[in-house]
Amino acid sequence: MEAITSRENAKIKYACRLREEEKLRAADGLFFAEGPKLCLELARGCELRTLYATAAALARTPALSRFADRTVEVAPHVAEKLAGTRSSQDVFGIFVQPVTDADALLGTARRVLALEGVQDPGNVGTLLRSAAAFGFDAVLLGPGCAAPFAPKTLRASMGAAGRLPFAAVRDLPAALTALRSRGVVCLAAALYHSEPLDTAPRAYPGGLCVVIGSEGRGLTDPTVAACDRAVRIPMTDLVESLNAGVAGSVLLWHFRGV
Structure with missing residues (x-):
């Protein structure tokens, strides 16, 4: 040796x-x-x-x-x-680094996590780990996201980055449109013009994409517009918001496929 x-x-x-x-x-x-x-x-x-x-x-x-x-x-x-x-x-x-073709992922994945502007590596790693735990089979990383193979992201994901196929996309709204074209329902996590999570259907036979933005800015308007509907997590008035890792994990658990 x-x-x-x-x-x-x-x-x-x-x-x-x-x-x-x-x-x-x-x-x-x-x-x-x-x-x-x-x-x-x-x-x-x-x-x-x-x-x-x-x-x-x-x-x-x-x-x-x-x-x-x-x-x-x-x-x-x-x-x-x-x-x-x-x-x-x-x-x-x-x-x-494993390589996944973005077009192939958009054409085959049925349970997808999509992230936009989630800059904190701890949040990205947490979301990758939650996606793997709750039966999601692919991840889309839009602009502004922390790198999945950065050391801090890897530690937070505890290896999930190596087990879930993911692809970086420059135009997230276009990617969501491609998913919707084959029957995958896209749900945006948004505070405004959204419905409470517990009123949204839980079953999506054609596939589901959960779309999460950063805690500070949330999702961009074009990305929300590219989704089928928007949902929010009901909360008390004691807190204004949850960070992306926590909020996204709640949504992924709610729509779990395990």
């Missing part, structure tokens, strides 16, 4: 750049993940290119042994450099 003891090793420097730079992740089609549990989860749906781990971490997690042919042992001080968190988990993976 290859071993690295220098923090200045070229492979370690590249892994750190991959952790920090979205442009590099997009250009190379790779992403960086930290932690034994997250790496094992991601390996169920994504190709693992290289696993970096300390000897102690490998001993603590025998399940990692199945990646022995792709494992590079690193010294503890090298693991500290690789860590994107204050306390290193001593296991790091470089994975190949």
Whole structure:
């Protein structure tokens, strides 16, 4: 097994750049993940290119042994450099980003989560995890959304980004129109000109797309107009709104397909 003891090793420097730079992740089609549990989860749906781990971490997690042919042992001080968190988990993976054709997704997906302007990686990760938990089979990412394979998003999604097909679309209203053209009902989460969630039908035989915007701005008018109807979550007057991760998860649970 290859071993690295220098923090200045070229492979370690590249892994750190991959952790920090979205442009590099997009250009190379790779992403960086930290932690034994997250790496094992991601390996169920994504190709693992290289696993970096300390000897102690490998001993603590025998399940990692199945990646022995792709494992590079690193010294503890090298693991500290690789860590994107204050306390290193001593296991790091470089994975190949799965690629989904947007046209194919729009032509086949039946239970879809669509996001617009959800910039917080924690919210995007939470929504990906909820979509996987509640039986949705695809995700559309409109303009302004946090990258699904950024480290913070990955941690919040706990590997769901590797199990759900998703596609980034520049024109979300056009994508919603394409879904509606084949019978998928699109529901916008909106505070105004909307109906209470508990009055909306729960069953959609032709398919369903739940559309979520950011907490601060919500959905744009063109996106709301591209949907079949708008729904809101009934709440008390004690709070003005829920963040996108919470609100979206409530909607995904309400329209669950499990």
